[in-house]
Amino acid sequence: MASQKLRPILWKKGTLHLLEQRLLPFREKWVKCDTVEKVARAIEDMTVRGAPAIGITAAYGVAVAALRSKAGTPLAFKRDVEKALLRLRKTRPTAVNLFWALERMQLRLKEMTGANPSDQGRWLEREALEIHKEDEALCGRLGKNGARLLAGCRNVLTHCNTGALATGGDGTALSAITTAARKNRKLHVWVDETRPYLQGARLTAYEVAHAGIDFHLITDNMSASLMKQGRVDAIIVGADRIVANGDTANKIGTYALAVLAKAHGIPFYVSAPTTTLDLAKSSGKEIVIEQRNPREVTHPQGVAIAKEDYPVYNPAFDVTPGELITAIVLETGICRAPYHRSLRSALAQSQASA
């Protein structure tokens, strides 16, 4: 196994370096971001993607601006940093982690009002590093908890991208796999390609290969046949939103896997941080599913496979009912049904420790 961990967001001497994810898995090119504008563009053009990774990148964007501020007074410095915050907020208007990270940076700025600019710059840098470190630790806890469920598994299937490329650490669902693989060198992963946007084929396969774990790439419609052959011992996926009864919105295709897992008696796990919990919603019926650009279906990687004007149905997510989920892995521990109880107590625990 490769000993070097995949870390696509690097902070070196006040400059942010990002692994250009749009070129993966074919080329490993690093983009040097030494201005807030460059950081903002890297978020906008998807050089970096994945909710936690975007939040971390934005925090570093603030630090880049703060360290390079030529302001002579605390007030001018504040103006420079607030300009950076404003620019970064405009990059991905629906990204929750982005706003959370920028708010935290702004709070830090407020606490330091009046201090000299160079001190403030160093403190903002420290805050961004802290945000990154916390996410890495969170991934570690998710990995440790998830790996317990995968102990003894020979073949694990995963969907979409939930690894190092999307987070500040080893990921969510994929962290469970890489952690389990450290103890069980015979672990083999079925990476499904995850149409339409191909996150599995382009990113997860790259991550699993980088970690030195045995794997095969499959198309999404091959998993059922593998389950029937007894060649899938567990499925683990991430989540975009988990509501009170355990209903989970995640990348389209997740629900099919959960139904198929149930039909074949295979455990189906979801792994996500407690920030994904939306317990104000009682069931998945309240989750609105966004429709995405039809070109993702008709033009994978920009190449036409169908006519541009064909009618296309392209939902970003589907909702998997809690009753199909064997367990939900959080950084605080493992939740099982009844979820309306276990998730609430997990959230309370996480808020108490925060």
Added chain:
Amino acid sequence: MASQKLRPILWKKGTLHLLEQRLLPFREKWVKCDTVEKVARAIEDMTVRGAPAIGITAAYGVAVAALRSKAGTPLAFKRDVEKALLRLRKTRPTAVNLFWALERMQLRLKEMTGANPSDQGRWLEREALEIHKEDEALCGRLGKNGARLLAGCRNVLTHCNTGALATGGDGTALSAITTAARKNRKLHVWVDETRPYLQGARLTAYEVAHAGIDFHLITDNMSASLMKQGRVDAIIVGADRIVANGDTANKIGTYALAVLAKAHGIPFYVSAPTTTLDLAKSSGKEIVIEQRNPREVTHPQGVAIAKEDYPVYNPAFDVTPGELITAIVLETGICRAPYHRSLRSALAQSQASA
């Protein structure tokens, strides 16, 4: 609805014209085949594909050679035609329909031994036209039988390509859909793209659009979510091989659809000619599944979505157990469980009428 039927194999004044299927749906280019070599190459390079379509094309290939033979004697003529048969047999060594059609042409040749070459040429031409016509009639019967099952359906889902592009008529499973749509103009079709080779996105969507039927293109992993929403009333697919207990080998992804249909209480139909029946095999366990080129997965339409050297699992087919199949549509009628009885009697009936 478009009144003109899609017919990709045209015989005009002793020359074969083939719709170049590799350019579909983007360009409608016709390839003129006036030598047996051109016909053979069209089969080899997949200008034409689909088992029945290949058989028909090969038969016309023999007719092309026979009509153009400059032989002055019956013996020389026989040698010319046998050379053509030999060439055509080498095109797709595993295509059952190809051999069946060529054998039938050879039998006809034998029956005419000694007749003058120009008469023999015309008779061989008539035999090829007959093979084509019979397949068209077969598709018509499959369509009529299948349409009875789809009466009253609003949304029908289909997988892979089973229409006019693959056969000499309106197809097998797709013939049921186009026939049902003639009576029910509100019929809507979910066309799944059918990874890895994208027959749904490239060919079925084109066929359905050509027939003027309302449809949406989806990726294979979206169907489960549609079923959950009550937006799929029936699923109908073709078959590559059906064994005695109803177990059916068909394009990879079929089995997943059957399991999902069962879980959602949706009828799952298979449509195929009796020539697909292989009742010597008692169950699907006896069916050997061919592994195909990994590049179909890593390079859809020739464009890399994953690294070339990634390990890939790419089975051509999967096997759907008979118990998941609501009914099997044959040209002789509709078979239901227990299949070991209904299929045997259907086959006996078809052999009696042959």
